[in-house]
Amino acid sequence: MPYHHGDLRRAVLDATDEAVRENGVAALSLRDLARRAGVSHAAPAHHFGDKTGLLTAFAAEGHTLLSAELERADGDLIEAGVGYLRFALTHPAHFEVMFQDALLRDGDAELEAARARSAALLAATEVSGPTGASAAWSLVHGFATLWLTGSLPATLPPEAAADPYAAFRAAARHLKP
Amino acid sequence: MPYHHGDLRRAVLDATDEAVRENGVAALSLRDLARRAGVSHAAPAHHFGDKTGLLTAFAAEGHTLLSAELERADGDLIEAGVGYLRFALTHPAHFEVMFQDALLRDGDAELEAARARSAALLAATEVSGPTGASAAWSLVHGFATLWLTGSLPATLPPEAAADPYAAFRAAARHLKP
DNA sequence: CCCGAATCTTGTCAACGACTAGATTCTCGC
DNA sequence: GCGAGAATCTAGTCGTTGACAAGATTCGGG
Structure with a gap:
């Protein structure tokens, strides 16, 4: 697993699509997206702020x-x-x-x-x-x-x-x- | 402040209306509703489960x-x-x-x-x-x-x-x- | 008047969003 | 090809939340 993901921004957006389809926006969690992308819990925030x-x-x-x-x-x-x-x-x-x-x-x-x-x-x-x-x-x-x-x-x-x-x-x- | 509220169920529903108008469902918090109604943080759950x-x-x-x-x-x-x-x-x-x-x-x-x-x-x-x-x-x-x-x-x-x-x-x- | 049921409080736990500091990797000028 | 600074990611922490458990208080029917 390389330290740099490659295209984490895209991966998080794709994971968002997947997660929202499954459970709706209400249940969306940044930490879950991080897990889906295989990165640490704070990584997504770097690309999107919050x-x-x-x-x-x-x-x-x-x-x-x-x-x-x-x-x-x-x-x-x-x-x-x-x-x-x-x-x-x-x-x-x-x-x-x-x-x-x-x-x-x-x-x-x-x-x-x-x-x-x-x-x-x-x-x-x-x-x-x-x-x-x-x-x-x-x-x-x-x-x-x-x-x-x-x-x-x-x-x-x-x-x-x-x-x-x-x-x-x-x-x-x-x-x- | 009486131990029993009187009609907490109604008060929580009214507080929900108020809170959702102000900030949307996404920002809704049971604990905030409890504060608005002047009861403890777990009181609403008694009437609605979750x-x-x-x-x-x-x-x-x-x-x-x-x-x-x-x-x-x-x-x-x-x-x-x-x-x-x-x-x-x-x-x-x-x-x-x-x-x-x-x-x-x-x-x-x-x-x-x-x-x-x-x-x-x-x-x-x-x-x-x-x-x-x-x-x-x-x-x-x-x-x-x-x-x-x-x-x-x-x-x-x-x-x-x-x-x-x-x-x-x-x-x-x-x-x- | 008393006992069970309904209502509410207090305490606790795991998960989350946001933030900070620091580690690793990339990039670009030289 | 190398070094410095920027970009990217990790690790740790804090306050808040939803859910649950256990206990206190009040209500109401017999």
Whole structure:
């Protein structure tokens, strides 16, 4: 075991993803992340300052991943929604952390920049006016949140609960064009 | 100071509401709640077992409060949405806890019953089919979540950001009847 | 009035986040 | 290729927390 890890920062972020998927942010522990990465209990703090710093970096990474999905939609409203949902379902840990402001460092430059990029991509989708944008964003975000908690699948017939993307497209069709 | 508090269970639930509004669930501490209620550090645990038990009871209370709002709508879709939003905005602490399954005791009878009541009231709103119900629920839930984090008001002109209920009605109009 | 049950206190333990001081390794100028 | 300073990591410590155990106080029914 070398004294230097190689890329501890990345390893801790990956361990965070794993741990949050397993037990949620509430149960996240810096010392557990250190154990997963095979380093001493204080090593993660060197890269992130404190727990808030780690979650802030993790949230920024989330916005970058979300931006990548939104770019694939190329301005199309429904596809942007599908991309948003795909991000939430494939990166539930990031999605869980990103929208909990109490966990994040207010005013962090890296996070603000990543947020601005994803917000700009959301704003670039073709939609009818500001209230239409609110409606569309609320619909996807709510759908993703409720799907992840299992609340939404529970209300659907089994065949619909098996395919979140089809269920979302069906729900999105209720929005006026 | 009497040895018996009178209604410590209620006092702890009220202190929870206060503390979560101030600093979020992540920073919630049973010992802080005990201090707020003026009792010893282990007193709250007697009524709720552990932290998970407290949050489970708190979430159940949330579903009861939500049910009260939904009843006022009397089956009307838009009014049910407004009631859902009003619940979220007037009880942000409950709303924050209710949908984080990792914080709650799985299979708790009281919580399940309260959930079933609010779910039944949601299902009683007049809406076009299961996909329409998904769309409507997703829209309100997402709107409430994004409004509480401040993400949604940030995208609106100041006059719209001042009145969440008007902004919601405007967004809800984008749903096909 | 008394006895069991409910409620609350005090004491304790392991785990955690944050901090400090020091050890090891890397890097870059020369 | 080497030495100095920076970057990275370890080891140790402190105050706080959640959970648990044992005991004190109060309540309420028979």
